[in-house]
Amino acid sequence: MEERTSVLMQESMTKNPAKIFFFALGLTLLLAFPLSVHGQKNSCLECHRELDEESLRAPVEGFAADIHRQFGLSCQDCHGGNPLQDDVGLAKDKSFKGTPQRAKIPEFCGSCHADSEYMKRFNPNIRVDQLQLYWTSKHGELLRKGDAHVAVCTDCHGFHGIQAANFPKSSTFAWNIPQTCGRCHSNADEMKVYGIPTNQVDDYKQSVHAHALYEQKDLSAPVCNDCHGNHGASPPEVTSIAFVCRKCHPSAGDLFSQSPHKAAFDGLGISECEACHGNHKILPPTDEMLASGRSDVCGQCHDAGTLPYDTGLKMKQQFVGYVASLQSANDLLDRAEKRGVEVSGPKFKLQEASTTLILVRNLTHELSLSEIEEKIDEGKKVIGEVKASGEAALKEAKFRKTGLVVATVFIFLLALALYLKIRELQSKPAS
Amino acid sequence: MNRRRFVNLFLGGSLLGTLGSFLYPVIRYLIPPRQAEALAKKFMAAKVGELAPNSAKLFRFGSSPALLINTSEGTLLGFTAVCTHLTCTVHYESDTATIYCPCHNGRFDLSGNVISGPPPRPLEEYNVEVVGNDIYVSKKA
Amino acid sequence: MSAFFKNMLSYLNPRFRLSALAEFAKKKKIPEHKHSFWYYFGGLCLFLFGIQVLTGILLLLYYTPSVDAAHESVLYIMSQVKFGWLIRSVHSWTANILIGAIFVHMFSTFFLKAYRPPRDLTWVSGFFLLILFLAFGFSGYLLPWNELSFFATRVGTDIAGTIPLIGNAVKTFILGGPEVSGATLGRFFWLHVAVLPAFALLVLGVHVFLVQILGLSKPIGITDSKEISFFPNFVLKDALGWLLVLTAIGVICVFSPWEVGQKADPFAPTPVGIKPEWYFTFLFTTLKLVPAHIFSVEGEVLAILSFMLGGLLWLLVSYLDRRAGREMKSPVFSFVGFVIVLYIVVLTALTYLVPRI
Numbered sequence: 012m013e014e015r016t017s018v019l020m021q022e023s024m025t026k027n028p029a030k031i032f033f034f035a036l037g038l039t040l041l042l043a044f045p046l047s048v049h050g051q052k053n054s055c056l057e058c059h060r061e062l063d064e065e066s067l068r069a070p071v072e073g074f075a076a077d078i079h080r081q082f083g084l085s086c087q088d089c090h091g092g093n094p095l096q097d098d099v100g101l102a103k104d105k106s107f108k109g110t111p112q113r114a115k116i117p118e119f120c121g122s123c124h125a126d127s128e129y130m131k132r133f134n135p136n137i138r139v140d141q142l143q144l145y146w147t148s149k150h151g152e153l154l155r156k157g158d159a160h161v162a163v164c165t166d167c168h169g170f171h172g173i174q175a176a177n178f179p180k181s182s183t184f185a186w187n188i189p190q191t192c193g194r195c196h197s198n199a200d201e202m203k204v205y206g207i208p209t210n211q212v213d214d215y216k217q218s219v220h221a222h223a224l225y226e227q228k229d230l231s232a233p234v235c236n237d238c239h240g241n242h243g244a245s246p247p248e249v250t251s252i253a254f255v256c257r258k259c260h261p262s263a264g265d266l267f268s269q270s271p272h273k274a275a276f277d278g279l280g281i282s283e284c285e286a287c288h289g290n291h292k293i294l295p296p297t298d299e300m301l302a303s304g305r306s307d308v309c310g311q312c313h314d315a316g317t318l319p320y321d322t323g324l325k326m327k328q329q330f331v332g333y334v335a336s337l338q339s340a341n342d343l344l345d346r347a348e349k350r351g352v353e354v355s356g357p358k359f360k361l362q363e364a365s366t367t368l369i370l371v372r373n374l375t376h377e378l379s380l381s382e383i384e385e386k387i388d389e390g391k392k393v394i395g396e397v398k399a400s401g402e403a404a405l406k407e408a409k410f411r412k413t414g415l416v417v418a419t420v421f422i423f424l425l426a427l428a429l430y431l432k433i434r435e436l437q438s439k440p441a442s
Numbered sequence: 443m444n445r446r447r448f449v450n451l452f453l454g455g456s457l458l459g460t461l462g463s464f465l466y467p468v469i470r471y472l473i474p475p476r477q478a479e480a481l482a483k484k485f486m487a488a489k490v491g492e493l494a495p496n497s498a499k500l501f502r503f504g505s506s507p508a509l510l511i512n513t514s515e516g517t518l519l520g521f522t523a524v525c526t527h528l529t530c531t532v533h534y535e536s537d538t539a540t541i542y543c544p545c546h547n548g549r550f551d552l553s554g555n556v557i558s559g560p561p562p563r564p565l566e567e568y569n570v571e572v573v574g575n576d577i578y579v580s581k582k583a
Numbered sequence: 584m585s586a587f588f589k590n591m592l593s594y595l596n597p598r599f600r601l602s603a604l605a606e607f608a609k610k611k612k613i614p615e616h617k618h619s620f621w622y623y624f625g626g627l628c629l630f631l632f633g634i635q636v637l638t639g640i641l642l643l644l645y646y647t648p649s650v651d652a653a654h655e656s657v658l659y660i661m662s663q664v665k666f667g668w669l670i671r672s673v674h675s676w677t678a679n680i681l682i683g684a685i686f687v688h689m690f691s692t693f694f695l696k697a698y699r700p701p702r703d704l705t706w707v708s709g710f711f712l713l714i715l716f717l718a719f720g721f722s723g724y725l726l727p728w729n730e731l732s733f734f735a736t737r738v739g740t741d742i743a744g745t746i747p748l749i750g751n752a753v754k755t756f757i758l759g760g761p762e763v764s765g766a767t768l769g770r771f772f773w774l775h776v777a778v779l780p781a782f783a784l785l786v787l788g789v790h791v792f793l794v795q796i797l798g799l800s801k802p803i804g805i806t807d808s809k810e811i812s813f814f815p816n817f818v819l820k821d822a823l824g825w826l827l828v829l830t831a832i833g834v835i836c837v838f839s840p841w842e843v844g845q846k847a848d849p850f851a852p853t854p855v856g857i858k859p860e861w862y863f864t865f866l867f868t869t870l871k872l873v874p875a876h877i878f879s880v881e882g883e884v885l886a887i888l889s890f891m892l893g894g895l896l897w898l899l900v901s902y903l904d905r906r907a908g909r910e911m912k913s914p915v916f917s918f919v920g921f922v923i924v925l926y927i928v929v930l931t932a933l934t935y936l937v938p939r940i
Contacts, residue, residue, distance in 0.1 A: 231560055231562060259546065259559075259560055260546060260547075261546075261547040261558075261559065262544060262545070262546065262547035265547075351668070351837070351838065351839065351840040352668075353658070353661045353662035353668065353843070355505060355658065355662065355843075356662065359502060359505055359506075359507075362507070362531070363507075363531065366530055366531045366545075369530055369544075369545050370544050370545070373544065373545070411668075411669075411837050412837060414463075414467075414837075415833055415834065415837045417463055418460070418463035418464070418833060419830055419833065419834075421456060421459035421460040421462070421463050422460050422463075422826050422829060422830050423830075424452075424455075424456035424459065424460075425453070425456035425457055425459070425460045425826060426823055426826045426827070427452075427456070428449065428452045428453040428455075428456045428457070429453065429819050429822055429823050429826070430823065431449045431452065431453075432449055432450075432453055432815075432819060433815075433816060433819045433820060433823075435445070435446065435449055436815055436816055436819070437816065460826075467665075467666035467669055467670070468641065468666075468670075470665040470666050471641060471644075471664060471665055471666045471667060471669075471670055472641075472644070473665065475663045475664050475665060475667075476663070477659070477663045504655075504846075
């Protein structure tokens with residue numbers, strides 16, 4: 012079959028050169044046409060790519076990674092215009108919107124992102140309330156009042172290179188958020204007008220939350236938007252702070268609510284968690300935060316010598332004693348282990364005592380000294396058992412060394428005896 | 443006693459002593475230890491009837507803690523007791539019939555799934571097997 | 584006391600022809616010269632093997648060769664069984680010391696050319712003993728089923744798998760499957776406590792018998808005719824050496840018991856810097872250093888084939904070294920031996936001093 016076709020073709024080709032020409036032309040046009048369609052002619056990109064001005068060329072480079080592009084959207088979907096037209100004048104037709112004004116950006120983005128009918132097409136579950144929330148935020152509030160300096164969509168999400176928030180390079184990815192917010196909120200000149208401090212990001216970076224996020228790569232650690240909200244961002248009110256913290260620290264919150272502090276704080280209008288732990292610069296809590304400690308928080312309200320202060324003092328003493336006990340048990344086991352004795356069993360048991368420490372420290376929120384003492388006693392019992400095992404292990408190590416000495420003594424005596432026997436045999440004539 | 447006899451006695455005596463110092467550990471070794479056998483993949487968690495319905499017990503599973511729960515319907519469930527958040531030991535809370543972690547109040551249902559709180563992953567469930575009067579817990583295949 | 588012994592001897596003598604044995608023992612002589620020190624290493628290997636058999640039998644009482652229980656049983660032996668830590672540590676440490684002693688024994692007999700006929704079969708049987716004991720070491724290492732042993736076994740068998748043509752079949756046979764698993768543990772246990780001991784006893788029997796009837800070889804060029812009687816002089820000196828080594832083992836085991844390690848997790852990633860036991864490291868590091876391709880042949884394959892060829896030549900050295908066979912000094916062979924020792928020492932040292940090769 013193949014042979015026949017090629018023979019026929021050869022015959023027709025050689026017989027008629029005109030046929031060859033038109034065939035070739037048709038082929039070229041045939042190939043060129045689908046190419047242009049599948050290549051999706053985009054005069055915007057083509058033209059802007061060649062421009063000298065950096066700011067006009069940047070959109071093309073950025074857009075390559077943009078999330079909108081992945082959904083098949085392009086320049087004209089936001090800016091309007093006709094991408095099939097090479098001529099600039101024709102390209103910028105009636106529908107051309109150009110660069111939106113800063114103050115109009117929320118509505119610009121919202122024209123799609125707040126339209127659930129439209130967004131459903133791309134992602135049936137995507138939220139469409141961002142614009143609505145934005146108007147409730149401090150940023151939205153001020154924008155409505157005419158201040159175009161505040162943050163709009165593009166300030167946080169970028170433009171022409173917007174990535175989904177769960178992409179590590181996105182400006183809205185968890186560990187990039189402090190930097191994104193900090194662009195304005197750490198800038199003294201920007202914030203001077205509003206009278207807002209600019210130390211929040213720096214404070215945050217020293218906090219235990221930042222440590223969890225940046226050092227331990229724990230993405231569940233809170234960043235700015237987890238406490239302030241993202242589109243509806245505003246500082247939480249005094250009464251709200253506690254609810255914000257309780258989202259992740261409910262047990263501390265529950266215990267606090269059972270303590271006498273709750274009524275006192277509510278009555279005085281003091282924010283619950285913040286009074287002792289701070290807001291941005293939340294450091295890892297230590298026993299030193301209790302009465303007479305280096306970072307004493309009890310002393311903020313209670314004078315030394317009063318019952319509350321003394322209770323705090325007693326709690327601290329309990330903790331310090333327990334921690335020392337735990338440490339000495341650990342050291343004991345380490346010593347035994349270094350001497351070669353197997354102590355994985357007692358080490359396992361000691362974990363229980365360590366868990367008790369975490370539990371008991373949390374109990375400080377409840378301010379019940381009796382409960383703390385009870386739990387610590389339980390923990391101390393476990394430590395006692397572990398210490399007994401540790402001592403037994405050290406005894407075993409000593410026993411081993413003694414046994415070795417005894418066996419070695421016998422061996423040396425035997426060696427000596429052998430040596431004497433050899434000498435004796437050698438002194439005799441060889442038999 | 444002549445020299446030869448002394449050397450022989452010395453040799454014999456020290457030989458016996460040396461043999462003794464070898465035999466003593468071997469004999470002690472052969473005598474069955476207190477704990478009859480090595481802990482295997484299957485760990486004896488409790489005896490039948492030890493746990494009342496709607497209660498639980500923590501036990502050692504290899505080198506980490508595990509939880510044996512007797513539900514109110516009488517079903518036996520086994521889970522690792524190591525919280526998937528920051529490895530604190532979890533407990534069973536009978537009034538809510540959930541497993542909770544006292545450190546940051548992570549909460550798991552009786553399938554091990556996270557209901558609330560910071561734990562990122564569910565609790566690994568173990569196989570529970572009753573053999574005679576003993577309840578054995580082992581890892582799922 | 585001595586009357587008791589005399590009575591016992593007179594009872595056993597006619598039944599075991601002990602007097603004939605005693606005659607042979609009395610007559611047997613050991614040459615004494617400046618290199619006699621090396622004669623003791625053969626007996627030392629035998630002694631250490633004896634320790635391995637004894638401690639091995641004891642460990643067998645509490646060890647369980649299954650994936651679910653192997654590691655746990657070793658932990659049990661180390662922590663719960665009285666003196667379990669001692670028996671196990673002696674077994675693990677002595678294994679290494681034994682292989683070291685085997686190398687010393689092998690190289691000393693090589694350099695002293697004790698392999699020359701009529702002792703060629705002693706050398707050949709010795710070569711097989713080397714293979715058997717390396718197999719003992721390799722199979723035993725997996726039995727505690729900890730991280731190090733699991734991955735060392737995997738690495739080692741991977742290398743075996745690169746032998747051309749038969750490599751994959753060999754690897755599958757050794758592993759009892761496509762990869763290191765419970766089947767491997769069962770297989771290695773079978774080898775370690777049944778197959779290898781049986782063969783070792785057989786070959787060792789031949790080897791020791793040959794040494795006894797042929798006597799110890801005197802190095803070429805030694806004109807000293809001084810001799811000592813095997814029994815009791817040599818035996819007692821032997822025993823002295825054994826006692827010293829035993830003491831050293833005791834001290835090592837008390838101050839540095841063998842670790843239990845973490846239980847093997849087949850799904851865990853291979854730990855960085857994993858390597859086989861020290862006596863295989865020179866092979867292992869050679870394979871790591873060899874270039875990927877040499878004259879379009881895979882470097883690793885070429886290296887393995889070279890090692891196998893080298894082993895074959897080593898086995899046949901008695902027949903290759905004609906000069907030694909004629910009681911003439913053969914410096915070429917000594918030089919080759921020296922190069923081999925240097926190679927092994929340097930590569931082993933490199934493995935530990937420069938881990939990121």
